[in-house]
Amino acid sequence: MRRRSNSSRVISVTSACALAVAANSACDSNTDVPSGSAGASGTAISGAGTSAASGGTASPAGGSAGPGAGTTSGGSGSQSGGSTSGGSTSGGSTSGGSASGTGGASDGGMGAGGKRVAGTDGYDCSPASGAVPALQATSIASAGLSEPIYVTHAPNDSTGRLFVVERAGAVRLIKAGSVVTKPFLDIKSKVVAGTANGDERGFLGMAFHPRYAMNGLFYVHYSDKADANNTGDTVIEEYKVSAASPDEADAASGRVVLKVEQPTNSSTLFRNHKGGAINFGADGFLYIGLGDGGGSGDTDATHGTGNGQNLTSLLGKMLRIDPAASGGAQYSSPPGNLKDKMAAAAPEVWDYGLRNPFRSSFDGCTGDLYIGDVGQDKWEEVDIEKAGEGQKNYGWNKTEGNHCYQPMSGCDEAGITKPLVEYDHNAGKSLTGGAVYRGKSIPGLRGAYIYADYQTNAIWSLVYDREKGTASTPVSLKQDLNNVTSIVSITNGADGEIYFASLMGGVYKLEAAP
Secondary structure, three states: OOOOOOOOOOOOOOOOOOOOOOOOOOOOOOOOOOOOOOOOOOOOEEOOOOOOOOOOOOOOOOOOOOOOOOOOOOOOOOOOOOOEEOHHHOOOEEOOOOOOOOOOOOOOOOOOOOOOOOOOOOOOOOOOOOOOOOEEEEEEEOOOOOOEEEEEOOOOOOOOOEEEEEOOOEEEEEEOOEEOOOOOEEOOOOEOOOOOOOOOOOEEEEEEOOOHHHHOEEEEEEEEOOOOOOOOOEEEEEEEEOOOOOOOEEEEEEEEEEEEOOOEOOOOEOOOOOOOOEEEOOOOOEEEEEOOOOOOOOOOHHHOOOOOOOOOOOOOEEEEEEOOOEOOEOOEOOOOOHHHOOOOOOOOEEEEOOOOEEEEEEOOOOOOEEEEEOOOOOEEEEEEEOOOOOOOEOOOOOEEOOEEOOOOOOOOOOOEOOOOEEEEOOOOOOEEEEEEOOOOOOHHHOOEEEEEEOOOOOEEEEEEEOOOOEEOOOEEOHHHOOOOOOEEEEEEOOOOOEEEEEOOOEEEEEEEOO
């Protein structure tokens, strides 16, 4: 293990389907790169307990769904922030505070309870009302995009722009339905974007600082081309918008915040399970999802008995940091992280026991964190934690979903938080975590979490009951949205509406059909 001193931290660290390279590539049990093949059978989609919508209305209607089954543990404990000097991995102090609840104006994501996630003031936090109509996915843009892997918006941006991450290393702008010719950011020279079957490296995500309107800062998550072993070490890098144009980033402003070494051995480059999730929470801190590093079962090469359960490794984790440079360090680790509960944990770790958290999102109204964790041989799962909870063990590689993985029976499940929902590999093989619908145009869908499977192109909705800690039975939306395939991103726009990115080249908006 290598650790940083006063620069970025470098950690050395290692299977099923999260990111695809080719639409016709086959998915096997050790690769998160499936094909865009036919629709799901819909079997064994397990909801967590009874159906109840937050806000008192029923689960979104329409389509067929697998049977609801199983239970979920709501987890325990909650964390609040406050000020901190970031311990052994930090310098200086950060402002914190846990945020939850609905309503209230955003002050950029900082401060105490009652604040919403930054940049969500256009969201509708009222309860769902009425039935869900027939839906459609309207193409926003496709011409001019190459392997779009993530779509997002800048907080407090009233221009309607969408920022689209291309896997090879660029961020493109969509304005008024057209792709702007000049990239907002081009870092292709830094990014290794694999082209082989099973290679999940590349430019995977980006997140805008809650106070982007004031400081112009944003953060990117990519696989580094420059590392000596060509494994594609994970890099989190800060950039700033250009002073000359709001439609261009200052490419010279890059500052590496965090670098995590990915595993390799003499014969194998582990090209998968790199995670990709990156979001700011309502507490103003940056949350980063890292996979276990690749290989099979989180036990290959440098994995030992598994990175997911290794508290000192940053792999197989959800990290939580303050990305501001302070006191000579490139970032700090705020209070409330796992180390406050388990002294052996690396200070950056928020949650552990994750296999490949390719996508995560915060509900802009409640601050709850949804984590889409891609499974190994049999089960895909969505994990949930209420705003500020954290310090959870999601089980990998002891468990996969609700089931023992290693060993396959009689595993030690003490302290493991069960998923909100899971589905088996008859329904899909490569979960794409989604977002909670908070728009105004489809009132019956409000409060529903929308998620998908990359390989089968299945799309579902469910509603999380915060009081009971359970989910409604997942409802299939695919019959309305069969024009969207190879979904790698499901996110909110500035108005709370839902946007999809397809790796095949398109960006779509979820709308009511005419």
